[in-house]
Amino acid sequence: xxxIVIFGSTGMTGLCAVEAAVQKGLNVRAFVRNPSLLPDxxxxxxxxxxxxxxxxxxxxxxxxxxxxxxxxxxxRNDLKATTVxxxxxxxxxxxxxxxxxxxxxxxxxxxxxxxxxxxxxVFKEINSDHQRQMDIVKGSGLKFIIVNPPHIADMPGxxxxxxxxxxxxxxxxxxxxxxxxxxxxxxxxxxxxxxxxICNKAQCA
Numbered sequence: 225x226x227x228i229v230i231f232g233s234t235g236m237t238g239l240c241a242v243e244a245a246v247q248k249g250l251n252v253r254a255f256v257r258n259p260s261l262l263p264d265x266x267x268x269x270x271x272x273x274x275x276x277x278x279x280x281x282x283x284x285x286x287x288x289x290x291x292x293x294x295x296x297x298x299x300r301n302d303l304k305a306t307t308v309x310x311x312x313x314x315x316x317x318x319x320x321x322x323x324x325x326x327x328x329x330x331x332x333x334x335x336x337x338x339x340x341x342x343x344x345x346v347f348k349e350i351n352s353d354h355q356r357q358m359d360i361v362k363g364s365g366l367k368f369i370i371v372n373p374p375h376i377a378d379m380p381g382x383x384x385x386x387x388x389x390x391x392x393x394x395x396x397x398x399x400x401x402x403x404x405x406x407x408x409x410x411x412x413x414x415x416x417x418x419x420x421x422i423c424n425k426a427q428c429a
Contacts, residue, residue, distance in 0.1 A: 226250050228250055228407075230255065235298045237399050240403025241404075245407045251271075254266070254270045256272060256273070257275070273286045292327035294410065295328065295329070297313065305349040306353050328368050332371070332372050336351070337390065376397055376399050377398050381424055382404050384422050388421075391421040396424055
C-alpha cells in the first residue's frame with residue numbers, strides 16, 4: 225500500500241485531498257498544526273502528525289517512511305506578503321531529498337499562468353510566494369506534479385478536466401475535484417514533471 229503525507233491537511237482543499245486518499249485506499253499521514261481541525265471520521269482513518277512546516281525537524285519526521293508527498297499549503301484568506309509557503313516548501317523539498325522520496329504533488333495558483341503585471345493587485349503578494357514555491361519545486365529534480373487551479377469552489381463535484389501548461393477553460397474548480405486530482409496524480413507517472421491547469425469538467429466541455 226502506498227503511504228503518503230499531506231501538508232495542509234486541514235485547509236478546504238487539504239481536507240478533500242485527505243478524503244480522496246483515504247477513499248483510494250492509501251495509507252495517509254496528515255501533517256497538521258491543530259489535530260482538532262480534522263473531522264472525527266478522518267482523524268480515525270489516518271496517522272496524524274502534529275507539527276510546523278517551518279520547523280525542519282517536524283517536516284523531516286513527517287516524511288520518513290512515505291512514498292509520496294502532497295502539498296496543499298495555504299494562508300486561508302490572508303493575502304498579505306508572506307514567505308511561509310515558500311519556506312515551508314523549501315523544508316519539504318530538502319527533507320524529501322534527504323530521505324530519497326521523489327514524488328510530490330503540489331497545489332499553487334492559476335495566476336502563475338499570467339504575466340506578473342496582469343495579476344490583480346490584491347493577489348500580487350501571495351502570488352509572489354506561490355511563484356517562489358513553484359521555482360523551488362521545478363528546480364528540485366523531484367518527480368513533481370504542479371497544479372495551478374482557478375477559484376476553488378465549496379460545492380460538490382469530482383470530475384475535472386486538465387490542460388498542460390495552460391489554465392483551464394473556466395475559472396472554477398470544486399474543492400473535491402482538486403483534492404482528487406492531487407491524489408490521482410501521484411499514482412500516474414505520465415503526469416510527473418508537468419504543470420497543469422484544471423477546471424470543472426462540465427464547465428470545460
